[in-house]
Amino acid sequence: MKYRWAAAILVAGALIGAGLWAASTVQIRFRQQAVTLPDGSFLTLRKVSYGTNHVGPGTILQEILAKFPAFIRAKFPAPMVSRVTTPEPALAVWLEGPANAQFALRSLNESGGEAGFEGASIYAGAPSATRALHGIASYIFPRQLKVFRIRVYQRNPQDWSKLNRVAEFTIRNPRPIRTLPEWKPEPLPLTRTNGELAFTLEKVWTGVLNSTPVAPAGEFDDPYARLVFRISKNGQPFDQWEPKAVQLHDPQGNHASAASWNSGSEQGLETFTFRPSLWPDEPWRLQVEFARKPTAEFGPAELIRVPAIEIPARDGYTSIHFSTDVLGYIGQKIEVIGLAGPNGKVPGGNRFTSGSYSLEVKTTAFPKKLRLTLVRLKENTGKEAQAQGSGWTDTDYSFDFRFSPEAKKVDLTLAVQKTIFLDFVVKPEQFKTNGAAEKLTQMQ
Helix, strand or coil, X not given: CHHHHHHHHHHHHHHHHHHHHHHCEEECCCXXXXXXXXXXXXXXXXXXXXXXXXXXXXXXXXXXXXXXXXXXHCCCCCCXXXXXXXXXXXXXXXXXXXXXXXXXXXXXXXXXXXXXXXXEEEECCCCCCCEEEEEEEECCCCCCCXXXXXXEEEEECXXXXXXXXXXXXXXXXXXXXXXXXXXXXCCCCEXXXXXXXXXXXXXXXXXXXXXXXXXXXXXXXXXXXXXXXEEEECCEECCCEEEEEEEEECCCCCEEECCEEEEEEECCEEEEEEECCCCCCCCEEEEEEEEECCCCCCCHXXXXXXXXXECCCCCCEEEEEEEEECCCCCCCEEEEEEEECCCCCCCCCCCCCCCCEEEEEEECCCCCCEEEEEEEEEECCCCECEEEEEXXXXXXXXXXXXXXXXXXXXXXXXXXXXXXXXXXXXXCEECCCCCHXXXXXXXX
């Protein structure tokens, strides 16, 4: 008898948990919308939900089971649909389309302006060998509109930066907001200081390419935004700092972090080019993180060195497992996992790209103003390895490189540095070709 009571209690708890899980999400009722793509296949908007817990489209039984704990779901042989939890309410959209296609979404505001509908990708399964079901949960949509549109662009398989508009769907807003706070953007140039350092935001451009020099995005290009800074120390130009990350907010409550970005120097100015961005006809609050460049000066306590790392074969890896504490920060640790070849993978690593050699590093979750920087990777030939990019999460870092053919080993130098966060409330401007080069020259 007691086992029956225990089972009943477990089932009741599971039902309550599933009910609470489902209550945190609004399922948006709508008629499924489908369009024909240029190749004759179909793209269908299958499901839309709003909240913190999202269940992908499926049969009634599958969607009900997805809301139960894992030990309940495991009792049923039926294929499961995906479920995902977001840290705060998000709008989730599921599309069904060709398995070999990649899509980019944008939401439209009242004036028809576009903002990248980007966020957490949700894998939702494959209905067949030729059809795929994918979802995305985003914090970027026009929250003041009762009904809004989402445009779908198909990526060119030969060049993912090139887009072709293939569909437009209409969505009902589950929680439209009535009033917006009034933000007063400050005119540019806008300066913030930190001790002897001054960071001046000169330009905020939208609708540009991720290129140097700056150029406008065309009709079929994936548009980026660009920030242009002048950095000085005691009133003199100072080239040891650069922008490394940005978070955007608008009065509606939308926010975005740079998912694809590039920083660089151009005519004595520091630039940060990124996407997604928000609508350009509304004020932005920018929180920008600045860090010292790899070529800057670092103190001995900030540096970590690992000598004579063997360069692996292209399909192999070199295990390193060098671990150390971060000086001055109790409980903070760094472990250099290994170096993977272009086609290799380090066990326990988390590389973000392929095609280059990848140095894999793990850390504890650093506090907000602490950042890991790769200072240099020097070959035994005396040459510096060629950096190809990097990616990271809160605890995983991946640094990509190319080596000269004769290189056999490399010496690694890392730095753990304090960064600077500064806020700017500004009005972005659409980039225009006329006079852009002259504007940069004048700012210089």
